[in-house]
């Protein structure tokens with residue numbers, strides 16, 4: 001038992017450690033440069049000496065089967081893990097979203113574990129579908145967003161045009177902290193905006209071979225910049241004043257409220273703008289704060305240990321059935337080996353094996369603080385959204401299920417395997433691999449699986465085979481979207497053509513629609529029916 005003075009010291013230390021942490025994720029569309037940016041951030045943090053060590057080009061795989069093989073070879077999944085590094089006085093946690101181009105519920109769940117997001121945009125392409133979907137989740141959860149416009153070293157759109165697209169399409173007011181000097185394709189450096197949009201400084205970048213080392217920077221005054229760069233500098237300075245005239249200057253309160261987004265122009269490949277991003281995260285992104293429990297009471301970071309599991313990942317290898325539950329620490333100090341309580345069952349859980357995982361690297365974690373992500377090994381009872389705590393009881397709200405867009409029935413090919421099939425479905429359901437829907441009509445032998453991304457189905461069938469030895473048959477259903485309904489509306493919806501109603505394993509009643517026109521027609525004809533949008537519905 002700690003003496004009162006000892007626990008005061010602990011809570012002081014925890015508060016200090018929490019204060020210096022920044023936990024964020026990158027939201028982007030495939031190919032925008034997330035892996036390249038991650039490497040560049042790690043390079044800046046001096047974790048690796050040369051970019052490419054974490055995510056070598058040769059190791060980059062994109063197809064489903066390659067991905068599966070990759071997971072198998074490693075024995076565990078590499079999706080949704082965290083990169084931690086020190087930067088100045090801060091500890092930065094970059095929580096990674098799945099590395100393959102598939103979009104799945106895991107991608108969304110990561111956003112429940114972070115305090116800020118970096119929205120990474122390709123300068124030539126602007127806002128792309130996956131970025132938009134992820135942004136909606138950030139908005140829904142009130143996560144502040146920093147925007148990075150990437151690939152400025154190659155031809156793209158005009159700087160202000162990209163900003164207009166952001167404000168027009170998603171209603172987020174972009175407030176650049178830096179503007180590029182030189183058009184896309186001729187990236188010379190950044191103008192740092194000062195008070196009222198006046199140019200404060202010119203940061204000139206110097207290219208290094210292949211962008212493999214940190215790009216040296218030279219600082220100049222605005223006068224020197226004008227002399228050195230001429231017209232490109234003048235253009236950037238004018239654009240900065242123009243933005244101020246329309247009120248597009250950084251405002252910390254509005255940023256934290258999700259109304260504005262600081263913007264940085266960068267080239268992840270050349271390591272330009274990466275230091276500026278890190279400095280921005282340190283200066284502006286929020287440190288871990290309190291989190292409300294199911295009763296609405298806030299758990300402060302300095303209180304006794306508590307954490308939320310945001311992802312569970314099982315090994316793809318049958319011989320190697322490890323199961324990792326990734327938790328984000330909400331409060332207190334985590335020490336490996338401590339016995340915590342699993343709020344959902346009230347049972348104790350010994351944290352003997354605690355890891356950080358990034359890419360191929362796994363390292364044992366001995367101590368961790370609010371904002372940190374820790375993987376717990378063989379945590380069979382833990383599921384996404386579950387709470388762990390010590391001393392002072394707490395239970396956090398569950399992670400919402402996200403709007404599925406792909407639907408299929410699944411059955412065991414051989415009737416003799418039905419028992420294993422049921423067991424496997426329950427297991428995969430509890431891990432949150434896929435959503436499981438049932439109704440009386442279809443019965444239990446062929447439940448409907450609902451997914452945010454189609455690769456979730458591939459994971460289910462592969463694991464059915466590898467871990468449970470059940471060969472399955474997957475048949476896609478002609479539904480495209482889902483809405484949450486209630487028992488009162490159910491009977492009427494059941495009578496409609498192009499609609500089928502199911503109960504999800506968490507008790508939610510979902511109506512599936514063949515297409516959005518069918519949904520719109522029913523909404524118009526029967527406005528009394530309950531049809532609620534699920535989180536991140538398109």
Ligand code: G4P
Nearest residue numbers: 029030031032033034035036150151153154267268269270
């Ligand atoms: P992702 O994780 O978001 O999917 O993107 P990733 O980092 O893999 O980058 C996708 C492609 O974009 C990569 O090219 C990468 O080199 C390139 N890229 C990323 N950042 C920048 C940048 O700042 N400038 C430029 N010019 N390119 C960038 P690739 O097609 O995999 O190979 P290659 O172009 O190197 O041949």
